[in-house]
Amino acid sequence: MPFSLVDSYRQRIFELLDSIVVRNNYKYLVVDDYTSQLIDNVLPTIDILKHNVSAVERIEERRQTRSSFEAVYILSPRPHILDCVIADFSRNPPRYGAAYLYFVPMLDENGRNKILSSPAANYVKACLPLLLDFMPIESNIFTFKDSNSLPTFYNRDCFDLVNPEIIKTARRLVSVCALLGEYPLIRFYNPKEPTHEAYTLPYMLASVFQKELDEYARANRNFPSVEENRPQSFFLILDRSIDLREPFMHEFTYEAMAHDLLFIEDGNKYTYEITDSETKDREQVVGLLNEQDLIWVALRHKYIADAMEGVHKRIVKFTEDNSSFVNIQNASASQLKDIMLSMKVFTKEKDQLSLHSNMTETISELFNRTKLADIANIEQCLATGLTEDGKPPKTVLEDMIPLLDDEHVSSRDRVRLVALYLLFRNGVIEADFRKLCLHAKLSATDMQLLRNLDLLGSPVIKASLKEKKPFKKKIRQEADDGREFTEITRYVPMVKVVLDEAVKNTLDLQTFPYTKDQSAAVFAAPENLTPQSTNSSTPVARRNKATWHDRGAYYNTPAQRIFVFLPGGITYAEVCAAYDISEAHNKEVILGSEDFLDPQNWLRNLLRLRAPRNTLDLPADKPAPEMPAFLLEPDLPPPTHIVNSSQQKQQASKNGKPPTTTSTTSSSVPSSAPHKLSRNTDHHHKSSGNPPGHFDVEKKKKSKFRLF
Incomplete structure (x- = not known):
């Protein structure tokens, strides 16, 4: 499974x-x-x-x-x-x-x-x-749904919050390991030439995480609890500064484009309109993007062209299986969609096909309208430092200027282009920075946002043109995962590069040290490694009987788990990378962060890195909630039974008395009906609070039990 x-x-x-x-x-x-x-x-x-x-x-x-x-x-x-x-x-x-x-x-x-x-x-x-204490969002992805991690860790006004946040984060990571029964080896990102104040964040988090995990292991004899033949897992603690280019990039997988170009509420709710085939009325529908939507799961990590083709094929098959129409193969995409919506078939699959047909069509329209192909080509040159032909992009600034002047390019996309140019040049002099921002028609707010990149380790302003670019040893920019590259998808996220090297045991031990001394051979033959015994607080891999002679043993061995946590947020391209590496290397890569970073959230949080503390609206700065006083009050009386006015008149005429009126204004007693999440709404449950099938012993003494 x-x-x-x-x-x-x-x-x-x-x-x-x-x-x-x-x-x-x-x-x-x-x-x-x-x-x-x-x-x-x-x-x-x-x-x-x-x-x-x-x-x-x-x-x-x-x-x-x-x-x-x-x-x-x-x-x-x-x-x-x-x-x-x-x-x-x-x-x-x-x-x-x-x-x-x-x-x-x-x-x-x-x-x-x-x-x-x-x-x-x-x-x-x-x-x-x-x-x-975490939220699994997808099969291999978890978050904390906390959008404040960047300002908490990188805003200098929040220094006093860093240690408490690290402890809380470390304990949440223990929750992930405890759920899966894994006692991983822990490694962390340690840049050789740090360029920002918060470069020790991965070390600090990894150290506290190791301490908390060891304490949990000592207190729980049944931990770890994975299969005996599952290879030793390991946990990589990275940092958002390891890849500042990726959050600015336009990515072209279905999931990444959906979150970049469409309005998706709460990360999984997309609202769209359909036309009723009979009344022709427009109706708003809310579609959910989650693990229960098998179309979404199958297509979300495919490039958008492949995803559109996948949706089209599924609509054709659904229409053929549920329609008497002929010549369906020759129908256009819009005709197929109309035929499908006109069917008197109410199925979950029909709703999902309608959702994804609408989403892919809208994405395609926006792609063409906003010149994303031209923008993406420049982005790829800036991010990789190479043209499609593998040569240095000598005219990249001249190619970028027309896009900065184009009214069809949004202000958000112009900010992203300028940011990538600053990263490409490793900063510019103040005069050039202002000229560039003026060309892009950026506001003072946008300019401040760009200046804040220095807090994440990327210089924005150089003192002079003679200032040399500091030497940085780059990790190999490629990954062996079988995914095809195109002109606008050449950049490989650093998370994918790190994962690729990790599974091949080629990660540099100085750049990615262990929290505890470990042998470099610990990853040499992962299929023969098993979790550590619970008799010691230090996870040390042990070898089992060799299985190379048994051809089926390798394939029956549970996959090695590789955990990655990236403080500051993860992008959808990095999510896709986790699945790519899992599939390419027969691993279970589990990627986590405090929250997802779509471009809008990324830009908003960048702006907060130098904002005054009192404007950040952090939970730690809000007044502590108090217990509602009504919890100590007696229960409210049941609502007054409201009698129909015609019944009142009939009863009054029999008794010879004038009819009385029952008030139904907003001041009447609130209902004491069960919470909306009750398992049923029958009268017995409303009046007694008992679940269906439960018989009240007190009432049994007074009346006979009847089953209606």
Whole structure:
């Protein structure tokens, strides 16, 4: 079965829910604003309810008392959340009959003492860490959904936040390893000639990560828990400064172009319009781009031309399988789309084909309208330092100027071109910088954004024309992954180059040292290496019996896992690189960062690197949230039953009394119905809070049970 970080994460949640057996069979799941995001990222609520969960409730919201039911809490250990837990059991009666507490990340000693010295202590049946403090976005990709990492690590006003952020990040990386049962060797990027203040970030993060991982291994005898014959894994800690060109580049895989050119909300929601075949009305539809969309999974890393062809072929096949139309093969793409949408067939595949047909068509239109082919050719010359013919680009500035003057080239693309030119030249004198920005019609804000590149290690302004370009030994700019290059796809992201050298055991030990002394032979024959025994805190590979004589043994050996973490954000081209290397070398490359970097986010965060601290809107600078006071209040009474006015008149005429009126204004009592994530909406559940099939013992004494 193909590896999937998403499936492993999902399975861990299911295992937790299934392991908790309660007296009423059904339990409530209580989450907070943070943990609900983690769970919603991988699981629809309906899947959770299948594991004997009656409803999912938010701890910060109003909830009804369910004293006859036990609850599983999956929470973040923030002070106000702990106060919410204590409030649930400081009431009479308590909110739930018992509590199983799981904290993401783990609860510290002070928080644990706070819980166990409170009224909640008598109801707590478990208080344990749940190491799932990250978001698996794709099968091989994870993030923290934190868009503040660049200013936190590189803005000088945020110096006091660096160490706490490193500790938090290291513990999140331990969560990734713990989920997969891997105890990897750790290496980090150590530039030989550093050019920026934050060059020690990979070392600092790798050191704390090693310490936290060793402590976890000492505390958990069952760790590591991978297969005996799985090769030793390793973990590379890099830094955004290793490749500043890539975030500015236009990439031409389907996924990268979609996030560059289209508006995709929350990273996976794309809104588009379709026309109803009967009414001709325009309707807005929201499509989800995730692992459940098999078309997206199959095509997202292909070049856009191949992706468009793939969508077209799937539409042809779908139309042939579900239509009586003839001569479909001769129909145009738009005709096929109209035929498909007019079908009275309501399937998930039809919706997905409609989504990707719209997306690829829109991308194609924007590609032609915004002169991306011309822009990309200049970008490739600037990024690689070579023309398509392999010669130095001597006229690149003359070729770039017409694009900077072209009204069809957006201001964002002009900024990207100028930035790549500055990286290509390793900086220019102040006068040339101003002339270049004036030509590109850049604002003062754009100019400041470009100047901030020096904080990431790339000089922008030279003192004079005579200043020599500093010598930098470059890592080989190629990768053995079988992907074909074109005129506008020649640049290879440095992440891919590093990965390619890592799997071949050719990474320079000075540029990428280990956190602990390791033999260079540790990667020499990865198929014969296994994880370290749990008897020692230092991961040392050991050799098993040789398997070279068994032709099938190599192919039956689980793939070696290579983890990569890049502080500051990852691009979609780097995501694609992880899959390319995995497939080319039979590895499982797992790539992570705090967040994705599409060009808009990258430019926005660059601008924040010299912004005053009070304008950054960082979570650490916001007032600490407080527990809602209503959690200590009694439950609201049930809503007044509203009688139909005609029924009132009929009843009044029988009694000889004038009809009464029930107010339905906004001041009426709020509904006490279950949370919207309830497993059902039947009357019994609404009135009693019991799950379907559950029979209230108290009521059984008074009435006979009837099944409608």
